Amino acid sequence: MVGIILASHGKFAEGIKQSGEMIFGEQEKVETVTFMPNEGPDALKAHLEAAIAKFDPEDEVLFLIDLWGGSPFNQSNGLFEAHQDKWAIVTGLNLPMLIEAYGSRLTMNSAQEIAAHIVEAGRDGVKIKPESLEPAAGAAQPAAAAAAPSALTGGQPGKMSYVLARVDSRLLHGQVATAWTKSTQPTRIIVVSDNVAKDELRKKLITQAAPPGVKAHVVPIDQMIKIAKDDQHMGGQKALLLFETPQDALRAIEGGVPLKELNIGSMAHSTGKVQPNKVLAFDQNDIDTFAKLKAKGVTFDVRKVPTDAHGNMDEILKKAQDELNKQG
Structure with missing residues (x-):
């Protein structure tokens, strides 16, 4: 099974894990890593390594992280570098993405396959009302x-x-x-x-x-x-x-x-x-x-x-x- 690490600034990772379990039920091999205001990068890296150590050695790892470029991403990315052939990172974590990740583990055994699949679910989960405010497809970059x-x-x-x-x-x-x-x-x-x-x-x-x-x-x-x-x-x-x-x-x-x-x-x-x-x-x-x-x-x-x-x-x-x- 693919092990999932939810990593975030503050306790967002713990909260979204609880929300996901309310909808999809309790999950095996899902660990949370929280980066608190009084911690530095070394402590965060140690938390991530401890979470990975709870998985089996043969397990692939999928990091679901709150923010691209933040400390949880940066430290996860450093660990990912040694496993680029099998592990994967997805940022912008939201609840639709997490639920889709849980469902995907039932039929997919590759972290990278799951990562590619759940990105669309995360994007589709972002809706707006009134619908007229929805940006036009292919809107220009800044x-x-x-x-x-x-x-x-x-x-x-x-x-x-x-x-x-x-x-x-x-x-x-x-x-x-x-x-x-x-x-x-x-x-x-x-x-x-x-x-x-x-x-x-x-x-x-x-x-x-x-x-x-x-x-x-x-x-x-x-x-x-x-x-x-x-x-x-x-x-x-x-x-x-x-x-x-x-x-x-x-x-x-x-x-x-x-x-x-x-x-x-x-x-x-x-x-x-x-x-x-x-x-x-x-x-x-x-x-x-x-x-x-x-x-x-x-x-x-x-x-x-x-x-x-x-x-x-x-x-x-x-x-x-x-x-x-x-x-x-």
Whole structure:
């Protein structure tokens, strides 16, 4: 039998599993994985691996996930890479899709066969009233998607603008792919990182996580500096830059990338760091780096998502420094 993993932000996976069982009855080999606000990517990956371990070794795995480009998708996609010949991922999970998946397991023994079959059920489950509001078949894609060339450089004359520059240890994930992309309307998401640029798997997963209509790229810091200094042929592209660390952002700015504000989203906790709030962790190098950025006139917008209240970076850094001083 094909094992099914329902993965989501929050407890949506648990709720839709319960709803599916109310309609189709209890199911074997269906596991839920929930990604909670206080967890990081490593914890999420561990949850997924634990769920897979509950299936038999010969079972194929079908991931049904809430959102393309979100953390549950990104971590599942990393595990999927080693099983591309048999496993499958479908995003946009809804109840018609889940019910069709349960029914398909009665006659289909392949995760990929089931995945191909249930996509239509998920789409057909989206209805609207009054019917006159239904989009016409074959409606045009957003203009930004049609206009954006596939390569990072080589567009029509016109400088590139920077709609957002964000420090986020998770890089391209659900909050970026949905909330920030919709808020800032970029045509490009550019991950600026030497470490990621050297990692072919991470590069591949990031480009696959791009939201519809937006191209994602991974470039080393020095390449981003060169692009910023000679961007006359970027076709007026609107770029959302993602930095894994404040140190990477500082190096880019020192090199000439013209950023006046950094959105501070998340900084993962690790040994030697203090965590003055739920999503930001600092060591002394981090604090010193923010001081250097501030000295260069960079301001900080501390928000996970656009609707959050603005955090006070000075207060957060002072609290982090006090905690580090106590440790020392």
